Amino acid sequence: MTVSNTAEFLADPVLSLLDVCQSYGSTKVIENLTFSIRKHEFLAIVGPSGCGKSTLLRLMAGHELPLSGRVYRTGKVLTITQHGGLLPWLTAGENVELALRKIPSRRERDAAKAQMLELVGMAGSANTYPHELSGGMRQRIELARALAGSSEVLLMDEPFSALDYLTRLQMRNELVRILSEQPRTIVFVTHDVEEAAQLADRVIVLSARPATLKLELIPGDDVRPRPLTGENVTGSVKKLLRALGMEDRS
Amino acid sequence: MVVMKQIDAGNPLGGNRPAAYRAGGSSPIIPLRIWSLVAPPILTLLFVALWQVLFNTNVLSHTMFPSPLQVVHGFKQELATHRLPEDIVASLWRVAVGFALSIVLGLPAGIALGSSAYVRGAFLPGFNFLRNLSPLAWIGFAIVWFGVGDAPAIFLIFMSIFFPIALSVSADVAAIPVVYQRVADEYGLSKFERLYKVTLPAIMPRFVTTLRVAMGVAWLVVVAAEMVAGHNGLGFAIYDDRNALRQDLLVVHMIVIGVIGVLLDRYLASFAKNPTLQWGFQRQNL
Numbered sequence A: 001m002t003v004s005n006t007a008e009f010l011a012d013p014v015l016s017l018l019d020v021c022q023s024y025g026s027t028k029v030i031e032n033l034t035f036s037i038r039k040h041e042f043l044a045i046v047g048p049s050g051c052g053k054s055t056l057l058r059l060m061a062g063h064e065l066p067l068s069g070r071v072y073r074t075g076k077v078l079t080i081t082q083h084g085g086l087l088p089w090l091t092a093g094e095n096v097e098l099a100l101r102k103i104p105s106r107r108e109r110d111a112a113k114a115q116m117l118e119l120v121g122m123a124g125s126a127n128t129y130p131h132e133l134s135g136g137m138r139q140r141i142e143l144a145r146a147l148a149g150s151s152e153v154l155l156m157d158e159p160f161s162a163l164d165y166l167t168r169l170q171m172r173n174e175l176v177r178i179l180s181e182q183p184r185t186i187v188f189v190t191h192d193v194e195e196a197a198q199l200a201d202r203v204i205v206l207s208a209r210p211a212t213l214k215l216e217l218i219p220g221d222d223v224r225p226r227p228l229t230g231e232n233v234t235g236s237v238k239k240l241l242r243a244l245g246m247e248d249r250s
Numbered sequence B: 001m002v003v004m005k006q007i008d009a010g011n012p013l014g015g016n017r018p019a020a021y022r023a024g025g026s027s028p029i030i031p032l033r034i035w036s037l038v039a040p041p042i043l044t045l046l047f048v049a050l051w052q053v054l055f056n057t058n059v060l061s062h063t064m065f066p067s068p069l070q071v072v073h074g075f076k077q078e079l080a081t082h083r084l085p086e087d088i089v090a091s092l093w094r095v096a097v098g099f100a101l102s103i104v105l106g107l108p109a110g111i112a113l114g115s116s117a118y119v120r121g122a123f124l125p126g127f128n129f130l131r132n133l134s135p136l137a138w139i140g141f142a143i144v145w146f147g148v149g150d151a152p153a154i155f156l157i158f159m160s161i162f163f164p165i166a167l168s169v170s171a172d173v174a175a176i177p178v179v180y181q182r183v184a185d186e187y188g189l190s191k192f193e194r195l196y197k198v199t200l201p202a203i204m205p206r207f208v209t210t211l212r213v214a215m216g217v218a219w220l221v222v223v224a225a226e227m228v229a230g231h232n233g234l235g236f237a238i239y240d241d242r243n244a245l246r247q248d249l250l251v252v253h254m255i256v257i258g259v260i261g262v263l264l265d266r267y268l269a270s271f272a273k274n275p276t277l278q279w280g281f282q283r284q285n286l
Ligand SMILES: Nc1ncnc2c1ncn2[C@@H]1O[C@H](COP(=O)(O)OP(=O)(O)OP(=O)(O)O)[C@@H](O)[C@H]1O
Pocket: A024, A027, A029, A047, A048, A049, A050, A051, A052, A053, A054, A055, A056, A082, A209
């Protein structure tokens, strides 16, 4: 067994994986993954397509059980899905309310809902159905719902992958702003190494299927989102690409 | 010179639904909405006129076919005797009870079948067997058990639509995307909340279609049931017309049955206009 970040493992993490393996039939998808996540850490996970990132998040969320190994959670986790997890028969506002059902007073519930929609810049779309929204707007609503759910950990599965480049840049700023107002522990799966380098406290690179831990990287300790052209980002991008098998010939 | 055609105008369905692909790309002279309103009555009138002409010119044998005018006359007679409204009410009542009973029992049965592989494993073969059994096969029992009147017709309607309703609901429940169940898990929905916040709304758009199909079958079956085990109702009226060799009334009752069938279907189809069901009728427009 290899335990990376032993210190963090001991320092009361909010989510830990210990020697986790997962297979579907004879297909090994995840092999001996061990790592843990600190409270309010922003952990990015990058890896080739089909390597098992979504599977990893399902294991973290408890939607499936690992073949072997352990997943430890200290509290609730909420997922922002890769392919859209809003309930299409509920309006954007009603979807957010799903997370606020436990608040008994109607007025407080409405206030919390309005606050969350405001936070993600969707205040005007409370009564709109998901199919009437753009992909980026849907992802904002999903983010608002997850934030309203007041869980310690948010699992985000390529949340910005459907967005165009400029919107994605904007959403990175937004996410940092939102997290400064509503601190959360984030597990952020992405294809975009630049995004990982700009946003994350720590980046984990997974190998092709079966996913194993290939590289762990701390892009820097500066203010996020780190400047796109800054040394921390460009340097980290290079290292991440190399770990993913993309040699940079420049 | 290259002529550019404007293709983004004149979509009668509105912007968020792609206009049907038209090879020619020309815009229609009459908007589809008006055309669909005007064309069917015109075609009907033409058909009736042709029918009357064929009758007057003796192309249609007078002993085998009534004329449109005879049918109108028969309709007036039927209205005068008050039998027609009574027959309509009797048939509608039987369909309403049989339909309601089949939904009240078929919806939960379908949800149970769709939610649990164990329930499916036990009951699916039996349901499939009964679904494939023509309801008319039960007529012999229906008369012996229930005599003549409302009960045998209701029983036959139930036997014809309960199983298809349960089976189609079960297929729809089993096909609910797992991501919605996970949302329900993560946000801690109770069993009851899951039912009315996830399962029921998720199947509702398809359920409207199931209801339309079931109503169509029920309306067919009630006529057959009343012909053999009725003392009133539209099916019995048809049976009566046949025995009395009243072909004019036969046509009157056929028209009434068809029109009511269409109206019932229209009514059920209007449920699909509900805004909470719209997601289920959208074409992907990514
Ligand atoms: N239910 C399943 N049954 C069989 N194989 C599965 C199942 N789910 C996932 N897989 C396989 O596991 C592998 C990992 O899938 P996963 O969705 O976790 O990949 P991913 O890293 O999220 O990919 P992407 O970057 O494209 O989203 C894939 O190769 C897929 O074929």
